[in-house]
Amino acid sequence: VNVAMTEEVEEAKAPYHHGNLKAELLTAAIDLLRKHGPAGLSLREVAKVAGVSHSAPYRHFADKSALLAAVARQGFLNLAARLEQVAKEYELDPKRQLIEAGVVYVELAVQNPEVTQLMFGGFLDIKQCSPEVVEDAQRAFNGLLEIVRNGQKAGIYRDREPMNLTLAAWSIVHGLAMLIAGNQLRVTPGNVDEIQNHARAVGTLLMQGLLLPK
């Protein structure tokens, strides 16, 4: 009789104890997040895409929130890494450091709008997230804070609490990012140039408020 009835072309092999399920669940979750948005993601579908039963994920994540938190955590780590990279890249130009950090922040959010919404949109209760998630979010914020401190050491900014300057910078890039991610602007997410321009225009305006008047 017919053999090819329940063919699954998932990963070309299916060891029934396949070892790296946790990682596969994560990538499946990110895939589906991109497809359905954070509100439309179901744990059962993640399991199905990963090729396991709907209860298998519970061996690797306490519950759905824990999976979502792990995805968000990747987002925070990614953001922190990119900010630190920018800080190194423009080490000698503190003003440029901050501008490019802002551009990177917005770019990353726009490239992964659903992840951004997951990180900041209210799907996770940050108060009952694992401390790791909170730490990684902190690390991303600290990336910005360091860049601002750097500029202040160089004496280019007005004499204000670095916290206040950083909060202003964070707010403006975060706001722009969320507006674009939420499709509130007329911007097509693919249009990298237009988004860079927005980020640069907005960032430059704030920069003029941060810099010492000459």
Added chain:
Amino acid sequence: VNVAMTEEVEEAKAPYHHGNLKAELLTAAIDLLRKHGPAGLSLREVAKVAGVSHSAPYRHFADKSALLAAVARQGFLNLAARLEQVAKEYELDPKRQLIEAGVVYVELAVQNPEVTQLMFGGFLDIKQCSPEVVEDAQRAFNGLLEIVRNGQKAGIYRDREPMNLTLAAWSIVHGLAMLIAGNQLRVTPGNVDEIQNHARAVGTLLMQGLLLPK
């Protein structure tokens, strides 16, 4: 026998065609939104709180998204109204107009964090929302835009596209509002003074970037 068995102290009366169900569903939805956050809101619970069967809401809203959109719409209308009010209140001082508009934006978002997350967090696909919702969001944005135009007519701002200035202003207050609503800052949402201070500090910094250098 005992009469007080299935007592419901809902609204002290229960006309079985009670007329204003649509409005009651909306207020019930807002209540539950406050309680469970946008991710935890269920249509069935809304119906139960309103005292009707779980299928009754479908006479008044096409589906769950339509109910959520209606709640979001109230949020946009509210915001637009407050911005217009501020514009009138400080009509003679365009600089103050913009600062206070920012404060109002942040205040409103912090007082209703769950509604704010519903409006901007990715629970609604703005592209398939009713045109009314889009219009009301536009109206809120136009409130800010008018305030910026007003300042430009008065000649206080740098010579830039009013769109760019407005986008910067919107981004910074929106970002701050989303960060507070999402509990990303250490701010307790009840602490009105602290939030006003943050809004004013951040707004003033941007303002220095918008104003003509003297």
Added chain:
DNA sequence: ACCTGAACACCGTTCAAGT
């Protein structure tokens, strides 16, 4: 015209049972 209750497909979570 408005509301109910049964029905369906889906969901998150648990748990005994399998390998």
Added chain:
DNA sequence: ACCTGAACACCGTTCAAGT
């Protein structure tokens, strides 16, 4: 140690039936 399948309570949505 890791995964499955049945089970439970819940969910959004539909539809015939009630008033």
